[in-house]
Amino acid sequence: MSRHRRFSVAPMMDWTDQHYRYFARLLSKEALLYTEMVTTGAILFGKDPDRFLAYNQEEHPVALQLGGSNPGDLAKCSAKATEFGYDEINLNVGCPSDRVQNNMIGACLMGHADLVAECVSAMQSATDTEITVKCRIGIDEQDPEETLPQFIETVAKAGCKSFTLHARKAWLEGLSPKQNRDVPPLDYDLVYRMKQAYPELEIMINGGITTFDQMATHLEHTDGVMVGREAYQNPYLLAEVDRKIFGLDTPVISRHDVLVKMLPYIEQQRSKGTYLGHITRHLLGIFQGCPGGRKFRRHISENAYKEGAGPEVLEQAMALVSEQAIQDAAFSE
Incomplete structure (x- = not known):
């Protein structure tokens, strides 16, 4: 430890x-x-x-x-x-x-x-x-x-x-x-x-x-x-x-990929009665400082707590952010 x-x-x-x-x-x-x-x-x-x-x-x-x-x-x-x-x-x-x-x-x-x-x-x-x-x-x-x-x-x-x-x-x-x-x-x-x-x-x-x-x-x-x-x-x-910090030669996962990996977890938790918003509230900062990040946060905030909301809300929010635009913005800094 x-x-x-x-x-x-x-x-x-x-x-x-x-x-x-x-x-x-x-x-x-x-x-x-x-x-x-x-x-x-x-x-x-x-x-x-x-x-x-x-x-x-x-x-x-x-x-x-x-x-x-x-x-x-x-x-x-x-x-x-x-x-x-x-x-x-x-x-x-x-x-x-x-x-x-x-x-x-x-x-x-x-x-x-x-x-x-x-x-x-x-x-x-x-x-x-x-x-x-x-x-x-x-x-x-x-x-x-x-x-x-x-x-x-x-x-x-x-x-x-x-x-x-x-x-x-x-x-x-x-x-x-x-x-x-x-x-x-x-x-x-x-x-x-x-x-x-x-x-x-x-x-x-x-x-x-x-x-x-x-x-x-x-x-x-x-x-x-x-x-x-x-x-x-x-x-x-x-x-x-x-x-x-740990000096490992491991690839850095993209923001979109980590959200895709959250989708099965969301489905699993919804089957247990968990509201989508209880999970997605923790994801709001993933695009902090990125082009489209505000649209991502707004879509989730406005839709995650609606009755019957599921992983499609996260997928729709992800579509509002371009991974290429994030890479271009990082390259230009």
Whole structure:
């Protein structure tokens, strides 16, 4: 899994569901994909807990991100995740929303390193699947230079050897979750220093990463990069990951070809009662910046949610975009 964590797609609520992950896997065979955060309560007390853990076998390597702070509950959920065959189980110590704070989930746990260590230990006792942690560099008035090393050391002693650091503090009071993704300044150098200080640990970096040049710089100082919004809003970025990040000599799939590969999946999901729009909403960015991209998005947005809509909506939208025009535009840049 260390190899696949060289590039991963961040867990993002409402975005990285199984339909998006299937789509992303068609673009990159090597990237590690994360689920949306799933709370322990949803798994242990939900009416249909398996719904939160289901995924397509084509998604591997795929990691489950859990949200929770009760060691016993996290252990039970880790055991359940193992039954489903996840390749990694990640503990969320970074989400800043009020809802998760009230349930002692996410970034607020940065102030409770001993509890996080207990959670990690309990999770490891319940599974042989690797347990990892994704966190911020600090919260509120913490001094990350002081508190982040203490947090890493405490949790590492419990057995966690892999940390993904979102290079921003989270302000739990005064900033919304959306603002917490942009307003706190990025401190990449601090993440670099954590890797230097703890060479025996695996340290990945996350936050504001949008280009391969940026990734190359980060990979000189850390073990991996995690990309969030850019991988969702501009998903064709993933088509070059296997070559540029993993060094594989594999052909880059075209935008049209990846959409053609989505058609059988759409048919399969529709037979299970899935609305077309629940899948196609993840495809809207595939032609970002391309001639005809706006027409593509408009056609899907106006037609995918109509009663009886099927793969023909995607085929009609694809016909509005010329692959040759995309190639010509790229050549002229």
